[in-house]
Amino acid sequence: MRIGIDLGGTKIEGIALDDAGQVLVRRRVPTPRGDYAGTVAAIAALVDEIESATAARGSVGVGIPGALSRVTGRVKNANSTWLNDRPLHGDLESALGREVRLANDANCFALSEAVDGAGRGARVVFGVILGTGVGGGIVVDGRLLEGPNAIAGEWGHNPLPLPAGDDLPLRACWCGRAGCIENYLCGPALSREREIDGEAALTRYEARLARALAGVINLLDPDVIVLGGGVSNLDRLYENVPRLWGAHVFSDHVATRLAKHVHGDSSGVRGAAWLWGGAMVVKSAPRPQRRLS
């Protein structure tokens, strides 16, 4: 049995999957916001509950906002900022009494869609979350790419390409930079602009998304780009964005597909469970030594 936990900013979701990817049990609790010890305890309690309900012990994978620093082993880059610089990996392993795998939540989304979702059977999958924040993950031949800096796919904090007109002045980002893609393509930004400009805001959004994804296509040349997060439910994106991105891709023809997620809100938690996929998931660098705190 594989247990997946999705640690979100407002809720923590847990599921247990059998070998065929069928959901055995699903549980959800509110995230103790701002409370690190409470967050660790809530995850441990959720795993306990799932194991009681199934009367089985499972492997545990956890999708987190941010990533584990290769230098300190602690959480970095999390917009749930109370997790940053905390030894979450070690604390979860202590609390659960077993080895635990952690990965960025957008990576979990990409893995889930590559294993048995919209990217099934594709060699190179780029998964994108267009939600409260913007994240991305890369899966190649069924393997999650993490990289020596643990930031592979972190496209949301690249600058928006070709900023002009309404893109300016560059918007300040929580990460300390300005003009990050996240500030233009996250759900809250789109909602704000739609309230003011209606349809025009959507057209502008599609143009921005097309420019930003064209950069991904030039660099990675994925077979499929899978969209997740609240904004991904706008069906018009799948027709309009590929019509626009050709102008910015260095090719006479773009074969890359833009696809909607298959598992919806469950992709993150399913991908976390699939972190224990055996040979399917390979880490590209060894885990750093943990510091004693």
Ligand SMILES: [Zn+2]
């Ligand atoms: Zn940023």
